[in-house]
Amino acid sequence: MLGIFELSLQVLNSFNPAKYGPTQTGDAPWLAQTNAAPFAGVSYIPNTPLETQIPIAGNVNNTNIFQRLAILSPYFPNPRGFGVNEYSVPFGSNVTWLNMVHRHGSRYPEVSGDAAERTLGLKLAAAEGKFAGHGPLSFLNDWKFMLGAEILVPNGKAELFQSGTLHYYQYGHLYPNNGSKIIVRSTTQRRMYESAEYFLAGFFGLSWTQNATLELAIEWPGFNNTLAGYKQCNHTGWLTAREGDLDWTLSDTYNAQALCAYETVGLGFSHFCGLFTYEEWEGYEYALDIAFSAGTAFGSPVGRAIGVGYVQEVLARMQHHVITDPAAQINTTLDNNTVTFPVDQNINLDFSHDANIISILAAFGLTQFADYLPTSHIKKDREFVMSYLEPFAGRLDIELIKTPTPVNPDRSAKKIYLDGEPTTYVHFILNQRLREQGRRGVCEMSIFLRVMEKEIEKADYDYACFGDYDLPAYGEIKDGRPIR
Template identity: 45%
Template sequence: MSSKLLAFGIAAIVSAGSLKPTSTSELADYFQTSFGPYAALMGELKGPTQVGSAPFLAQTNPAPFGNHPYVPNTPIVTDVPIIGQVDGAEIFKYMGNLSPYMPNPSGFGVEEYPLPPGSNITQMYMIHRHGSRYPTFGDPVPVVYFHTRISELLGNGTRFTGNLSFLNDWKYELGTEELTALGRQQLFDSGVLHWFNYGRLYDSSVPLIARTTTEARMLQSAENFLNGFFGPNWTQNVTLEVLIESSGFNNSLAGNEACNNSHTDRGYVGDGVSTQWRNKYLQQATERFRQSMTSNANWTIEDTYIAQTMCPYETVGLGYSPFCSLFTWDEWLGFGYSLDVSYYGSFGFGSPVARALGIGYVEELVARLLHHYPQPDDDSIAVNETLDDNARTFPLDQTLYLDFSHDTNMVAVLTALGLTQFAEFLPLSDPPLNHQLITSHLVPFAGRLNIEVIKTSRPVLAQRSEQPGDSVYESTGDETIYVHMLMNQRTIPLGRSIPECGQRDDGWCELKTFIKAQKENIVKANYQESCFGDYPVPAYGNITSGAI
């Protein structure tokens, strides 16, 4: 489908400055923000959005857990005792893309420094994942059908005993496709945080355009963030541009939709690998489940994995889940790794299409940094040329760029940016020590990537002195502009992936060097062949560059 297709089909008014209309009919389709026909699409799967049952933690919260010290919920209950748990550790930091938001707890191997005196952040580019959500019809793990599986077993005479006895009366109470209340809070809180961090970059004299997609949770996320950033009258400060998220539409915030091979086995190399890992780490758990049932012959490892996945979903939707304590600490570490290998193989450097999925955003980032419209080669059109060739829908003079996307797309963007720090092969034997592609550190619910452009009066020393009072600047040199990249509030050391940036202890990279590297990465995506080529499905491990 042509990349010139416009986003359309939704029907409410959100506007700012000179874009303010007098009626809905006068508003461009891509600035209309109530739910439309693309709000609940997931590839070719359709399903209505649905809010789950209201939580009732005051009644259902089982804390305190025996002799476990009582910790008030805030608002969800994550202080669940786990067999084999390390003191102070928490399983919700190891739930991959289903983890509630947290700043990266361990960082990316570089120091965090304050801004040098006399330097200034001149621009900030943000790409933000939606907040905690209910399960979707497109999830690779069919959580939405788990209640059918339990009802089938109960109907066949199976009864659950011991720790599983709650399943005899359990009801599925989750919604579908939408943000949970926690998800709305995460985005609002993030908006407040970003206001404190970057509020002074907002220029009220320039109408600000923020972008999201047509899916319900994407609209909800953008609106809650903007409410936190600007307040309840945010529509007076920013216009929300809504891009169609549906198969065949070019959309840099959902790059899979226009990439044919991302919808085939070529685009899901990680899924099969994740299944192999589950079959290894969940053997003992599956046997425990079978021992707590009568007539349990048909209970599978896949059933066990879905039960484990219920824990993060019920927690972010209802506040607490009895499924969490059914698994040991090592089994939760295994759960996190099952998502790491899945994302590595399908959206990271182990995928033949990953760079292609994320390269549209990289093309737009380079264009914004250079203050001109994207200029992709004819065989590398990963952007919507209509929207990205128009000052009204792709402004070039903003100091803040606020985009909202998905976890899969964001991992693909990191791959397209050439961040080889996350390229280490993830074997099925055991997780490598200190591996970097940890999905809970990269794309938890409400994860965010911030790219700061920093102007300094002179070059900043690559190795800053630890002595108080020492200057951080080189003794000579001219004004210099740097890029500083943060993932979930922790610095990504650009020199670790882009050697030309240098091995700086602040992780920065000179802007001209960064742009040059990204222009080269656009070519490395091999967009046309990766997305539309008729090549064999690669075996896991055969692709290590993120492109065919």
């Protein structure tokens, strides 16, 4: 019996790698460069913990309404792309640099601002026992408001962890892994810095503090902060698409749709979701599209201005210099110091808010998203769809790709490269889909930088944010800047 025991110990010991010293990890992946498959098509998505298959009246195409909730949609990759062909990185080229700006994950409703869904929840809770719901509304007889406030829900934490893991597979090779730490930026709001922490745990593991230093910018009015640019713009509060009070019944109905979204991400399921038809969910999404287009995008006089400071930071990183002159929302105390604003990092990770990222797209001059959205009917063929642009945990990845010579515009041709000098291209990827940027979905960096000089001027930051002009009517602004 003793011999069998000793033999068992030997067998178990043979499976114990610790006796050979520290275990060796593999090389960092580089899927952004090595992936030979196109972007579109079937991709594995983990089982979601949320119940999102609720039958919806009128949903003839079996579309998931949780991809119709605009900024309240749980994260999903853009299903239709942005109208350009998507190709793998050509052999011989290298993805050499990344700038990511990432929205926080799914959260509970806010306490202030437009958190009218919280008001509805408290209103229903106060009416308990004073009415009787029947049929689809019978759940209200026992319903209680069970949502927290502002912070990440469990699914929001998972969204950021999964994104960090995804980004490691895509760009892990860009991390130097030489003992140095990269600077990662977020803000002092809890859901913001926790989003960064969960992302970094997915990217590096639980010991991420050995690999990165998290730099938090103060998120409060009066403090320069490009990750919350609307805090330094007086005219941000103008909502040109929302004038006057809505009828209570209509308002409550609208907010019940928001409760569907918040209860689902917070509790996993919501009875409110099945109360509305598919057409009503299309209307809900469109209403939020109008609000954001008019509030912080091309339909707003401050659309470009809110995001222009961040754009200037991206351009400074691309050209490896600090920012010395105060401009827009830039904090020159931080951005004029290579310790707090590194200019030679190959991987730059920032965390921001939905409204801010939409303004960043406008400040970059991505006029593909400058649709005018009529209020009389739903414009079906629009590019400005907030569900696709900024769901919870939405992200914009900007890559630099270096090629030995210019890439042939005809990617189907046998000759991949044209004659010429080494070329660097700028690549915009929004929610895992290539954003139109020139004829090939990419743009030569030299051309990109020249164009950006003009786009920055268009923002007209000082006048847009602090100028003396009247609130424009909805539809008057089409280019994200005030009319002079």
